[in-house]
Amino acid sequence: xxxxxxxxxxxxIGKDVTVYGWVSNLRDHKKIVFIDLRDxxxxxxxVGDERFRDLxxxxxxxxxxxxxxxxxxxxxKKVETGEIELQAKDVEVLSHADTLPFDMGKEDLEVTLPxxxxxxxxxxxxxxxxxxxxxxxxxxxxxRKISKSLRCTEVIVPxxxxxxxxxxxxxxGFDYYEHTASLTQSPQLYKQMVIPALERVYLIAxxxxxxxxxxxxxxxxxxxxxxxxxxxxxxxxLDLLEKVAVETIAHAEKACKKExxxxxxxxxxxxxxxRLTLKEAQEVIKKETGRNVVGEKDLSPEDEVDxxxxxxKEKKSDFVTxxxxxTRKRAFYTMPDPKxxxxxxxxDILFRGLEIASGSQRVHEYEKLxxxxxxxxxxxxxxxxxxxxxxxxMPPEGGFSFGLERLTKTLLQLxxxxxxxxxxxxxxxxDVRLSKKxxx
Amino acid sequence: xxxxxxxxxxxxIGKDVTVYGWVSNLRDHKKIVFIDLRDxxxxxxxVGDERFRDLxxxxxxxxxxxxxxxxxxxxxKKVETGEIELQAKDVEVLSHADTLPFDMGKEDLEVTLPxxxxxxxxxxxxxxxxxxxxxxxxxxxxxRKISKSLRCTEVIVPxxxxxxxxxxxxxxGFDYYEHTASLTQSPQLYKQMVIPALERVYLIAxxxxxxxxxxxxxxxxxxxxxxxxxxxxxxxxLDLLEKVAVETIAHAEKACKKExxxxxxxxxxxxxxxRLTLKEAQEVIKKETGRNVVGEKDLSPEDEVDxxxxxxKEKKSDFVTxxxxxTRKRAFYTMPDPKxxxxxxxxDILFRGLEIASGSQRVHEYEKLxxxxxxxxxxxxxxxxxxxxxxxxMPPEGGFSFGLERLTKTLLQLxxxxxxxxxxxxxxxxDVRLSKKxxx
Numbered sequence: 078x079x080x081x082x083x084x085x086x087x088x089x090i091g092k093d094v095t096v097y098g099w100v101s102n103l104r105d106h107k108k109i110v111f112i113d114l115r116d117x118x119x120x121x122x123x124v125g126d127e128r129f130r131d132l133x134x135x136x137x138x139x140x141x142x143x144x145x146x147x148x149x150x151x152x153x154k155k156v157e158t159g160e161i162e163l164q165a166k167d168v169e170v171l172s173h174a175d176t177l178p179f180d181m182g183k184e185d186l187e188v189t190l191p192x193x194x195x196x197x198x199x200x201x202x203x204x205x206x207x208x209x210x211x212x213x214x215x216x217x218x219x220x221r222k223i224s225k226s227l228r229c230t231e232v233i234v235p236x237x238x239x240x241x242x243x244x245x246x247x248x249x250g251f252d253y254y255e256h257t258a259s260l261t262q263s264p265q266l267y268k269q270m271v272i273p274a275l276e277r278v279y280l281i282a283x284x285x286x287x288x289x290x291x292x293x294x295x296x297x298x299x300x301x302x303x304x305x306x307x308x309x310x311x312x313x314x315l316d317l318l319e320k321v322a323v324e325t326i327a328h329a330e331k332a333c334k335k336e337x338x339x340x341x342x343x344x345x346x347x348x349x350x351x352r353l354t355l356k357e358a359q360e361v362i363k364k365e366t367g368r369n370v371v372g373e374k375d376l377s378p379e380d381e382v383d384x385x386x387x388x389x390k391e392k393k394s395d396f397v398t399x400x401x402x403x404t405r406k407r408a409f410y411t412m413p414d415p416k417x418x419x420x421x422x423x424x425d426i427l428f429r430g431l432e433i434a435s436g437s438q439r440v441h442e443y444e445k446l447x448x449x450x451x452x453x454x455x456x457x458x459x460x461x462x463x464x465x466x467x468x469x470x471m472p473p474e475g476g477f478s479f480g481l482e483r484l485t486k487t488l489l490q491l492x493x494x495x496x497x498x499x500x501x502x503x504x505x506x507x508d509v510r511l512s513k514k515x516x517x
Numbered sequence: 518x519x520x521x522x523x524x525x526x527x528x529x530i531g532k533d534v535t536v537y538g539w540v541s542n543l544r545d546h547k548k549i550v551f552i553d554l555r556d557x558x559x560x561x562x563x564v565g566d567e568r569f570r571d572l573x574x575x576x577x578x579x580x581x582x583x584x585x586x587x588x589x590x591x592x593x594k595k596v597e598t599g600e601i602e603l604q605a606k607d608v609e610v611l612s613h614a615d616t617l618p619f620d621m622g623k624e625d626l627e628v629t630l631p632x633x634x635x636x637x638x639x640x641x642x643x644x645x646x647x648x649x650x651x652x653x654x655x656x657x658x659x660x661r662k663i664s665k666s667l668r669c670t671e672v673i674v675p676x677x678x679x680x681x682x683x684x685x686x687x688x689x690g691f692d693y694y695e696h697t698a699s700l701t702q703s704p705q706l707y708k709q710m711v712i713p714a715l716e717r718v719y720l721i722a723x724x725x726x727x728x729x730x731x732x733x734x735x736x737x738x739x740x741x742x743x744x745x746x747x748x749x750x751x752x753x754x755l756d757l758l759e760k761v762a763v764e765t766i767a768h769a770e771k772a773c774k775k776e777x778x779x780x781x782x783x784x785x786x787x788x789x790x791x792r793l794t795l796k797e798a799q800e801v802i803k804k805e806t807g808r809n810v811v812g813e814k815d816l817s818p819e820d821e822v823d824x825x826x827x828x829x830k831e832k833k834s835d836f837v838t839x840x841x842x843x844t845r846k847r848a849f850y851t852m853p854d855p856k857x858x859x860x861x862x863x864x865d866i867l868f869r870g871l872e873i874a875s876g877s878q879r880v881h882e883y884e885k886l887x888x889x890x891x892x893x894x895x896x897x898x899x900x901x902x903x904x905x906x907x908x909x910x911m912p913p914e915g916g917f918s919f920g921l922e923r924l925t926k927t928l929l930q931l932x933x934x935x936x937x938x939x940x941x942x943x944x945x946x947x948d949v950r951l952s953k954k955x956x957x
Contacts, residue, residue: 079716079748082668097748099713099910117670117716135713135910172881174910198905201714210715214671228522230557231654233921235940236676236723237689237700237738239947239954249677251691251700253737254729254944256951260677260691260700267940273539273575274641275650276519276557283676283723289694297693298677308519308537441612462940462948466638470539470575470614481673500675500707500902504694507679508902511696514679 084118086144086161095141096121096163097171099202100132102182113182114140114163120204122147122162129165134181135174135202141167157335190493195510197500208336209497212329213485217281219328220302220479223321224279229304232278234267236260236285239459247287249297260285263478268305269410269439270466272474276307281481291504293493294378294431296482298502305476311422311438314475315398319350322396322426322434325479326488340489348393354401354420358384374406382430389429400424409449411437412475424477431487436477443467524558526584526601535581536561536603537611539642540572542622553622554580554603560644562587562602569605574621575614575642581607597775630933635950637940648776649937652769653925657721659768660742660919663761664719669744672718674707676700676725679899687727689737700725703918708745709850709879710906712914716747721921731944733933734818734871736922738942745916751862751878754915755838759790762836762866762874765919766928780929788833794841794860798824814846822870829869840864849889851877852915864917871927876917883907 079097086094098116110129114121123129123140132138142165153159178196179188186193186203193200200206221231237253238261248259264282271278284301304321306314326345330337353361359371362383370380376399388397404413404421411421422438440446446467450457457464485497495501500508519537526534538556550569554561563569563580572578582605593599618636619628626633626643633640640646661671677693678701688699704722711718724741744761746754766785770777793801799811802823810820816839828837844853844861851861862878880886886907890897897904925937935941940948 078746078750078753097912117714137910137912171912172910175883175908177909196905198710198713198902199909201711207714210672211670213673217671217673230651231657232650232939233653233740235738235938235942235947237725237942237947239949249691249693249698251689253689253947254727254951256947256954258689258947270638271641271939273638274557274647285677287694298675300673306518310518313518443615462638465636468615469617469639469642470577470612472537472577472611498675499672499711502675502677507675507677507693507696507698509679511694514696 082118083114083116083121083158086121086158086163089144090146090161091144093141093143094163095139096123097139098137100134100136100138100174103129103132103134105130112140112165114138115202115204117207119157121158122153123165124162125165125168128168132168132170133174134177135199136170137172137174139169139171140165190495191510194495194501194506197508201499205339206496208333208339209485209489209491210499211336212333212340212489213481213497215329215332216325216481216484216488217302218332219325220281220321221279222328223324224304227277227304227306227317227321229277229279229306230275232268232271232275232280234261234264234271234280234282236283247289249285249287262286264301264303265408265410265478266460266463268303268476269471269474270463272305272307273466273469273471276472277305279304289504294483294486296494296498296501296503299483299498300481302479302481302484303476305474307472307474309438309475310473311475314436314438314477315352315400315424318424318426318434318436318477319396319398321477322428322479323347323350325484326428329488337489342489346389346393346395350394350396350398350426351388351392352398352400353384355399355403356401358397358399361387374403376425376427376432378431381427381432385427385430388427395429397427398424399427407437409453409455410439410446412440422475426477428484429487429490431483433484433487434477434479436475438473438475441467441471441473443471522558523554523556523561523598526561526598526603529584530586530601531584533581533583534603535579536563537579538577540574540576540578540614543569543572543574545570552580552605554578555642555644557647559597561598562593563605564602565605565608568608572608572610573614574617575639576610577612577614579609579611580605630935631950634935634941634946637948641939645779646936648773648779649925649929649931650939651776652773652780652929653921653937655769655772656765656921656924656928657742658772659765660721660761661719662768663764664744667717667744667746667757667761669717669719669746670715672708672711672715672720674701674704674711674720674722676723687729689725689727702726704741704743705848705850705918706900706903708743708916709911709914710903712745712747713906713909713911716912717745719744729944734923734926736934736938736941736943739923739938740921742919742921742924743916745914747912747914749878749915750913751915754876754878754917755792755840755864758864758866758874758876758917759836759838761917762868762919763787763790765924766868769928777929782929786829786833786835790834790836790838790866791828791832792838792840793824795839795843796841798837798839801827814843816865816867816872818871821867821872825867825870828867835869837867838864839867847877849893849895850879850886852880862915866917868924869927869930871923873924873927874917874919876915878913878915881907881911881913883911 101115102113541555542553552563922937
């Protein structure tokens with residue numbers, strides 16, 4: 078079994094080692110051949126003889142040799158292993174690769190988005206593409222760590238549901254043993270239902286939206302990172318939201334220094350996070366940009382960018398919290414503000430120009446919840462199991478939900494959220510382009 | 518915000534505290550009322566006055582008072598907080614509960630499986646039900662911990678897929694933007710596809726099976742915990758499988774002492790795990806029980822129980838690894854044994870009478886894989902993105918997959934796998950019983 082990785086070579090100067098990996102680049106100088114050997118941890122320069130001339134990009138190889146310091150003038154400060162190289166003795170090809178459709182050896186991949194996705198099983202190997210998913214892993218780890226420290230229990234909730242409970246956005250419905258079921262739009266209702274058992278929970282779950290939209294920020298299948306807390310009030314929820322946002326990103330910053338540097342991500346500014354109501358945010362935007370958006374029911378993508386610019390400039394914060402969105406614009410379980418029921422005890426947190434999480438204090442009283450469901454034209458019978466949790470004693474509670482791909486996109490400033498999913502699903506694609514497939 | 522939990526009271530004797538939770542039991546002695554106050558961390562005896570007579574089971578309450586040592590004769594050694602009680606000063610009802618459909622205050626819930634699930638939003642609160650999900654969380658934590666220590670990167674893979682790629686078992690299909698998609702039966706193909714990028718990966722993912730079966734071990738929606746490793750050979754995979762199985766369970770044992778005790782789980786026996794081929798296992802069963810199963814293509818549930826009994830008795834091991842299942846009985850990506858291609862480099866690991874994980878060395882050569890797909894009557898065009906990963910250089914690789922609910926069921930010796938899912942999905946139920954719903 079492979080027990081030596083490229084990264085390990087940094088502390089093995091003078092040692093004989095065996096490295097397994099992929100041929101990333103090949104520079105043929107006739108008697109001497111230079112290979113960039115890639116594995117999951119980095120790239121190592123290999124100096125080989127004529128036998129290496131027959132290798133091809135992406136061939137899987139096993140190379141034995143000695144780790145040496147490079148001559149001073151050949152040091153490459155841009156790479157982690159730029160001061161060393163492997164003087165090869167033996168090479169064995171474990172698996173041959175077909176001729177590549179494009180050059181994978183450049184520092185930037187430089188392909189269009191369709192090509193990036195059409196060849197996903199190949200392009201994921203590129204160090205800069207792969208690093209997106211190391212950062213994504215760190216965001217999940219960071220989220221779990223802070224959630225656990227807040228005494229949340231991790232739960233698994235179902236993704237098959239019996240009715241489109243959130244209304245509004247379209248759902249994927251299907252035959253389920255002679256009944257109609259659908260893919261869940263959100264783990265929301267289930268995380269609330271377990272509060273009376275576990276009090277504080279977190280989850281990482283898939284959510285499905287059949288919206289016929291092709292924007293840079295929507296996926297048909299996406300991943301949410303959610304928390305829900307019993308026995309909390311609104312102001313405490315804002316503290317929790319900000320704490321989880323900041324700590325999740327801080328963990329990724331710390332764990333993925335190399336990857337964030339590759340993507341030219343500047344250090345995250347965390348000062349005191351400004352908290353504004355939607356109205357206050359709109360007034361700031363008006364004052365800063367001249368665009369009058371006061372009275373709009375939500376922030377537009379442009380508004381999100383503008384309010385974040387203001388927070389960065391004026392408050393030295395990459396985060397902004399916006400509260401009190403109109404009650405009618407939020408989901409039925411959102412608690413109206415007792416001081417002004419037209420507005421709700423809801424919040425979004427924005428990070429570097431994009432909303433990355435959303436949430437609210439919830440309606441926790443059974444009768445009020447039933448009334449709200451009816452008022453919105455829905456049938457309480459469709460919410461039997463959900464309402465049962467409230468019928469038998471639900472404490473004041475609330476929570477929030479982060480979009481994992483969005484968070485990854487924003488932190489790495491990727492142009493499109495599809496780049497932040499290993500195999501993105503949208504209107505046009507399920508692995509391969511749908512246009513290549515026969516319609517049903 | 519609640520910042521004091523029942524569990525914390527153990528070290529607060531003599532202190533004034535405020536506790537939030539649910540009324541679990543009420544014993545009315547007229548002038549003195551005893552309450553069992555439950556929160557997510559335990560149960561605390563509260564001594565209240567006449568004001569407490571109006572409380573009902575599952576009311577959500579806020580109680581202030583003083584933590585005291587109980588008189589010697591009132592100590593209850595069966596509960597963690599059995600030596601203390603809360604002398605109440607004030608009580609406030611935060612949320613009222615309806616009259617319960619059954620008694621929730623008993624040490625065992627004593628309801629039938631249909632009732633347990635019909636009232637899931639209520640029954641999850643029972644300490645012994647809730648504890649199942651603390652153990653489940655610990656199994657996930659243990660799995661992540663050992664996987665990370667084996668240098669696996671966590672990945673998120675999609676659950677919408679374009680074709681039923683594993684063949685055989687039935688799938689849930691649905692309309693996807695004018696095409697037909699389906700819910701994935703397994704994250705298998707995707708974890709293989711990322712090996713050339715990340716080399717070693719793990720994931721916790723949902724899997725969907727539309728099998729029309731109602732057994733004690735099947736769910737329509739279940740959760741898998743998977744690992745996949747590049748640059749490994751068969752014997753190493755067996756080592757990895759056993760290591761992950763043992764460490765995952767050991768973590769839960771350590772983290773959930775109280776919960777395992779509640780379920781009367783005896784300490785797990787981990788000696789040297791016996792490794793048998795299917796044929797050897799069948800011969801052991803014949804010798805031990807007289808049942809001649811030699812030559813059968815797989816182990817039956819009865820066989821699994823019998824071989825585990827033998828391993829426990831003869832090898833002092835709660836685990837058994839069984840290898841070399843017939844190639845035709847395993848999925849197409851399973852590598853045939855070069856010494857005898859009728860048998861495959863596949864394996865199951867059994868724990869206390871149940872198969873908890875399954876896996877294999879994979880076919881990693883592109884041409885062989887294409888041939889296998891064709892030989893099984895499938896179309897390689899349906900596997901375009903999968904095959905691409907092999908076309909451009911795949912190392913020898915393999916992995917395995919644990920069923921999270923099965924593992925939970927077996928460890929806790931639950932009679933039915935449905936008890937190991939918060940909200941189980943099967944032929945008969947999506948939260949509520951399907952028979953209550955109109956057919957489509």
